[in-house]
Amino acid sequence: MKREPGRTCLGCRRVLPRRALVRLVRGDDGVVVADPGGSARGRGAWVCPVEACLARALQRGRLSHAFRKPCDVGKDVLELARGR
Numbered sequence: 001m002k003r004e005p006g007r008t009c010l011g012c013r014r015v016l017p018r019r020a021l022v023r024l025v026r027g028d029d030g031v032v033v034a035d036p037g038g039s040a041r042g043r044g045a046w047v048c049p050v051e052a053c054l055a056r057a058l059q060r061g062r063l064s065h066a067f068r069k070p071c072d073v074g075k076d077v078l079e080l081a082r083g084r
Helices: 051-057 062-067 075-081
Strands: 006-008 015-017 022-026 031-035 044-047
Touching: 022 062, 031 075, 044 051, 044 062, 051 062
Parallel strands: none
Antiparallel strands: 006 015, 022 031, 022 044
């Protein structure tokens, strides 16, 4: 049986399969966007598609720490956090 790789949620810190999480990517311009296909280039961070986890991930400094550089949150990530 093949083992699926696990990723750690930035909000709740649980290790879950990749298919259960949403990937966030910091682009070259410093803006963080959602990457539902998981194919965008750049450093990625993973978060549960649950409002509480997204809210924790968007807390001050968490994304910058995960991406190891200052970053801004894109509009699609904010809409995802609001449940749209």
